[in-house]
């Protein structure tokens with residue numbers, strides 16, 4: 001099965017804010033600057049009010065030579081038909097919002113059957129109750145710290161409580177499940193997200209909007225040093 005790196009903090013630049021006219025080069029550049037995985041936002045102008053990328057672009061990045069894991073975040077409804085297409089196109093992890101599937105358990109199973117890791121995504125107003133019923137099927141939990149649809153929005157502090165709750169649920173399950181946060185993440189709030197339990201950090205505008213990607217990623221990693229994070233229970 002294709003997986004995300006197993007341990008440590010992961011920085012996941014979102015290509016939503018990349019230079020789309022030179023995407024392959026920009027992805028190489030951000031990986032050279034120290035990014036761990038690439039976050040790939042798929043929007044359908046139906047579930048969210050924006051339209052982005054399909055499986056062909058995912059395949060194009062792989063064909064271009066991108067070896068880093070592709071972390072595909074589906075913001076589409078209905079979701080099932082796209083799962084095999086993104087798996088075929090080279091996705092490592094495929095995440096979706098539970099309310100976009102009639103049968104989230106079946107969709108998670110389908111993602112695994114396609115050879116990918118599976119993630120479940122929670123909007124600021126989506127209950128984590130879904131998670132209780134599919135904990136054994138999930139490899140990643142993604143907490144949205146903005147409403148999905150656009151890059152460059154402000155981090156919603158309400159996400160911190162949700163991260164703490166999700167972290168407690170994951171720890172209680174005893175399974176290795178990544179806890180990702182996405183939306184408005186910058187060097188000045190990444191530590192708060194980590195202290196609330198996140199271990200995987202999506203950042204679009206903060207990284208791709210900077211002149212020097214390495215400088216931003218290094219600044220984020222400096223905030224994630226164990227000496228800076230004092231989170232009981234982690």
Ligand SMILES: O=C(CO)[C@@H](O)[C@H](O)COP(=O)(O)O
Pocket residue numbers: 014016017039041073146147148149150151152153182183184185202203204205206
């Ligand atoms: O999924 C989304 C938005 O829906 C995110 O992945 C954004 O692309 C993150 O961008 P920034 O908030 O970091 O600019």
